[in-house]
Amino acid sequence: MNRAELVKIIREKKSVLCVGLDTDLNKIPKHLLEEEDPAFAFNKAIIDATRDVAVAYKINTAFYEAQGLKGWISMEKTLNYIPKNIFTIADAKRGDIGNTSEQYARTFFYTYPYDSVTVAPYMGADSVQPFLQFEDKWAIVLGLTSNAGSADFQLQDCSNEKLYEKVLRTVASWGTPENIMFVIGATRKEQLQHVRSLLPEHFFLIPGVGAQGGDVATVCDNALNKDGGVLINVSRGIIYAGSGTDFAEKAAVAAKEYQQQMAAYL
Amino acid sequence: MNRAELVKIIREKKSVLCVGLDTDLNKIPKHLLEEEDPAFAFNKAIIDATRDVAVAYKINTAFYEAQGLKGWISMEKTLNYIPKNIFTIADAKRGDIGNTSEQYARTFFYTYPYDSVTVAPYMGADSVQPFLQFEDKWAIVLGLTSNAGSADFQLQDCSNEKLYEKVLRTVASWGTPENIMFVIGATRKEQLQHVRSLLPEHFFLIPGVGAQGGDVATVCDNALNKDGGVLINVSRGIIYAGSGTDFAEKAAVAAKEYQQQMAAYL
Structure with missing residues (x-):
């Protein structure tokens, strides 16, 4: 899916809601465990229940x-x-030397035809570029994540900026706002404003809303x-x-409530 | 496999050779493509041919x-x-927030019972700790990798040290030399000496020998x-x-030649 198509569904649905399918067999309703494929039975019901208000689904590959x-x-x-008119994300956090990242790109763009995959930046340009082809x-x-561990490296000073700022600036130069997004797990107003000022055009995938403490109004504002x-x-x-x-x-x-909060801003 | 067992096989075989099974169906001998499972047929033959001199096998999960x-x-x-008395590595470069890293640890320690998995450090402590349980x-x-992209972030100055030095020092404090190793893709004498001086006890997984330009003597010296x-x-x-x-x-x-170079040092 290209950027114009994504923007179109955001406007049509008045929603920027991505539903994360972190489907854990220990947490899904017990009656589904009798199904032949409990995880899929759960996901199918969730997709049917949320497809009208979701513009994206994020599949956390670890749980599968x-x-x-x-x-x-x-x-x-x-x-x-x-549905083909909803954006799909393989939340897989891959990244390796060039010939190996090529294999991961093949995995998540071809073998499993997702629209996007999450990528870890530590290994630098040749680990990210295969995903941009x-x-x-x-x-x-990954730019700035919302977990406690983000302080260990991402928030460290790195040649007059924070490491995550260097990552955003450097990685953005390897592609365009048409083929790179960033994970921005910010939940605070100042952080969100700052990151948006650094990258006015790019899409951000923002986790951390709900169970992780962030709220829709602060993100949208x-x-x-x-x-x-x-x-x-x-x-x-x-x-x-x-x-x-x-x-x-x-x-x-729950999904409709999130979408209605978003609609006020869109 | 614990450290004592690993050290024992290194001494017995006079070898620190890890054979990397980056098995690419486009590169294996053509006659194997007629097999029911060409990748396994290739790997089985490689393992049979190298098991006497290898102390570890590294499976690059991307290719699979x-x-x-x-x-x-x-x-x-x-x-x-x-064979159960050879160390196994899932070269998978995983790492995510705590509850997701737990799923990756389950994947590579339980569902697929490897001895070890490679982990990307960008998300910090809670992304690595689930693998240490x-x-x-x-x-x-990942500490210092051998690809060109390592210069983009790992070699950047970060509060009076290089980022990779901060990663080594910080990550080492989360575990012990009994449950953490580091990827050190160094091929130069000065880098290797420096990293060893920072971490005298830890095991290093050293790629970059052979096709990537490093040599056994420089590493062993x-x-x-x-x-x-x-x-x-x-x-x-x-x-x-x-x-x-x-x-x-x-x-x-080829494997025997590498092992004989190593034996002179062990």
Whole structure:
């Protein structure tokens, strides 16, 4: 999916909601465990319940990889089930030397035809560039994350700037706002304003809303741009909104509430 | 595998050779493509040809993931075929927020029972610590890599040291030389001496020998410690030493040559 198409669905749906499918077999409603493919049964119901208000789905590959082959089968069925006019993200945090990153790009753009994949920047240009060679595909590179560990390296001073600022500035120069987004796990007003001032055009994938403490209003007040320019991810706050047989209805209500908060800004 | 066991096999075999199974279906001998599982057929022959001199095998997961389910099947068969007294590395470069890193640790220590997995440090402590909770399992954290892109961030000044030095020092404090190793893609004498002086006890996984330009003598002269303390990985220089029906014999010869160079130091 290219940028114009993404912006179009944001405007049509008045939403920047990304639903995170961090599907954990220990957390899904117990009655689904009797299904042949519990993870897919859960995801299918969540997608049906949220597709009208979601502009993106983010599949956290770790939760599927941990199940071995059957996890990859659930993941592929989920990816295929997502409507083609919704943006898809493989949240896989890959990145390696060039010939290996080429294999990861092949994995998540071809073998599994996602629109985008999250990428870790530590190994530098030749680890990111292989992800930028595919038309209408995106690398979503880690900039500033929302976890406690972000202070260990990302927030350290690095030649007159923070490491994450150097990463944003440097990685942005390797591609364009048409093929690079950044993970910005900021939840504070000042951080969001600052990052937006550094990169006025780029899309940001913003986790950390809901279970991780951020809120939609602060993100929208401080990080939107003329195209929307953000994808706000909510995982646990939607997919585990309910834990009984009405989990999908509860997810629909939660997703709709998030979308309505966003609509006021779009 | 714990440290004492690893040191024992290094001493017995007089070897610190790690054979990298970056098995690319476009590069393996053509006659193997007729096999039911060409990647496994290739790996099985390489393992048989090198098991007497290798102390570790490193499986580059990207090359298997790119093949989808059949790649994961080849990978699992390969892992199961590696003798239990040889150290195994999932070269997967994972790392994410805590609850997600837990899933990756489960993937590579339990679903696929490797001894170790390579980990990217950008997201900090809570992204690495889940890999340190398993007895006799190891996180091999990216320190300094050998690719051109290492200059982009790893070699940048960061509060009076290089970023990779801060990573080594900080990550080392999260565990012990019994459960953390580092990827050190150094090929120059000064770098190797410097990194060894920073971390006298830790094991280093050293890629970059062979196709990437490094040599065994420089590594052994400058980075060995009393326990060996290095695993020198060679991938293309061994597994693609030949391209015909005698590829395994060629691999055996190449591996033996590397081991004999190492034996002079051990």
